[in-house]
Amino acid sequence: MTHIVVVGAGQAGSSLVVKLRKEGFTGPITLIGAEPFPPYQRPPLSKAYLLGETERERLFLRPARYYADADIALKLGVPASDIDLAARTLMVGDETICYDKLAITTGLDARRLPAEQGGALGNVHIVRTLEQVDALKPRLRAAGHLLVIGGGYIGLEAAAVARKLGLKVTLLEMADRILRRVACRETSDYFRTLHTAHGVDILEGVGLGRLIGDRDVSGAEHDDGVLPDIDIAIVGIGLSPRCEIAEKAGLAMENGVCVDETGRTSDPSVWAAGDCAAISYRGTRIRLESVQNAIEQAETVALNMMGPQISYDPKPWFWSDQYDVKLQIAGLSHGHDRVIVRPGSSEGSQSNWCYQGDLLLSVDAMNDPRAYMIGKRLIECGASPAPDLVADPSTQLKSLLS
Ligand code: FAD
Numbered sequence: 001m002t003h004i005v006v007v008g009a010g011q012a013g014s015s016l017v018v019k020l021r022k023e024g025f026t027g028p029i030t031l032i033g034a035e036p037f038p039p040y041q042r043p044p045l046s047k048a049y050l051l052g053e054t055e056r057e058r059l060f061l062r063p064a065r066y067y068a069d070a071d072i073a074l075k076l077g078v079p080a081s082d083i084d085l086a087a088r089t090l091m092v093g094d095e096t097i098c099y100d101k102l103a104i105t106t107g108l109d110a111r112r113l114p115a116e117q118g119g120a121l122g123n124v125h126i127v128r129t130l131e132q133v134d135a136l137k138p139r140l141r142a143a144g145h146l147l148v149i150g151g152g153y154i155g156l157e158a159a160a161v162a163r164k165l166g167l168k169v170t171l172l173e174m175a176d177r178i179l180r181r182v183a184c185r186e187t188s189d190y191f192r193t194l195h196t197a198h199g200v201d202i203l204e205g206v207g208l209g210r211l212i213g214d215r216d217v218s219g220a221e222h223d224d225g226v227l228p229d230i231d232i233a234i235v236g237i238g239l240s241p242r243c244e245i246a247e248k249a250g251l252a253m254e255n256g257v258c259v260d261e262t263g264r265t266s267d268p269s270v271w272a273a274g275d276c277a278a279i280s281y282r283g284t285r286i287r288l289e290s291v292q293n294a295i296e297q298a299e300t301v302a303l304n305m306m307g308p309q310i311s312y313d314p315k316p317w318f319w320s321d322q323y324d325v326k327l328q329i330a331g332l333s334h335g336h337d338r339v340i341v342r343p344g345s346s347e348g349s350q351s352n353w354c355y356q357g358d359l360l361l362s363v364d365a366m367n368d369p370r371a372y373m374i375g376k377r378l379i380e381c382g383a384s385p386a387p388d389l390v391a392d393p394s395t396q397l398k399s400l401l402s
Helices: 011-022 062-067 130-142 153-164 185-198 244-248 291-306 367-380 387-392 397-402
Strands: 004-009 029-033 072-076 080-084 089-092 093-100 100-103 108-110 145-149 168-171 199-203 208-212 220-224 226-227 230-237 239-241 269-274 275-283 284-286 317-322 325-331 338-343 350-357 359-366
Touching: 004 011, 011 029, 011 291, 062 072, 080 244, 093 397, 100 291, 130 230, 145 153, 153 168, 153 185, 153 317, 185 199, 185 325, 185 338, 185 350, 185 359, 230 275, 269 291, 325 367, 338 387, 350 387, 359 367, 367 397
Parallel strands: 004 029, 004 100, 029 072, 100 269, 145 168, 145 230, 168 199
Antiparallel strands: 080 089, 089 093, 108 239, 208 220, 220 226, 275 284, 317 325, 325 359, 338 350, 350 359
């Protein structure tokens, strides 16, 4: 019987094994996870869970008994290593596991601040895993002044939580604007205004020199001077694909594990999905770092491991929650040269439509679910309404679909 082994028990790994069973795969399945927990969802870690509004149990994607009931062997707490592609084996601790088909769903690693920049001081935190957030939660509540290093989604979400908890918050962003890597300037402007209105002190274009302190962090030296009286720091300075085992095995890599449109790697018995998989999209190779991609790509890979060769057609979408604003993004804005800003129907709601020439690339919708839904449908079917039409406030968004 074909033995399917999945390395990485996160969102993609879990979606993959569940789909295999749903589609009637009856052979043995082994899901290997480096963390000591069954698969859980990460988005609440920087939002409701950090704030204390979601219970720990609710993070888990399936109840623990699901895996036993579905006859999926879970191996948790020890990372897999040393894939031997020729022998079709890998190691988990001292144990050798044989596979017929292998999927790599190992996600990302959060970049750490080097020790010479104060990364080894006490009370300097990362928000990536449940263990890290469990350690951070009580210390955040006990703190007075948080320094967030990095103005990406995770840094901004953590800043919003900390303000809700009543902390003073300072955020340092080395680039000229927050969210530079992931959103258009107009979306950065929206969130800068939002955070500033909630009392976050945002310093853009200001790099961290180093964190200072005896044992725990107590301050920071940065490009423009010294920030005193810090008693906790959250580092959100980027992510990198966690695929040492794929690289060491000799699989083709390009900022992640290279996969074709079916999710297969350069080895015909090995697939990859989720954050670590580098896929082709509009002529370039990219990785998508979102729950939606992890689920949909992993489910396609599950089907393809069973036989059919279905192409995965990425339809990127993403969300973020900050204060009472829900950001929903359809598409990818990279390469845009024009942005149409449309105010929404309620106060503070807005959508930013990013174009490259006449091609609609993405829609960033802030508390504007209608603009998001319509933008998403347009992008998914490759339709681009004329920018001037979108810019015209008298245009009914719904009419763009016809
Ligand atoms: P992961 O869920 O990270 O799972 C990978 C797993 O593989 C990990 O558990 C890891 O320990 C394990 N692993 C790694 N190496 C090995 C090994 N050698 N052996 C065994 N196991 C290994 N996305 C959104 O769409 N919206 C959001 O609002 C959002 N918010 C987020 C907030 C936070 C704080 C974080 C961290 C992420 C957020 N994301 C969000 C991103 C989303 O969670 C990821 O895109 C998604 O989890 C990717 O799934 P994955 O399975 O590829 O990776």
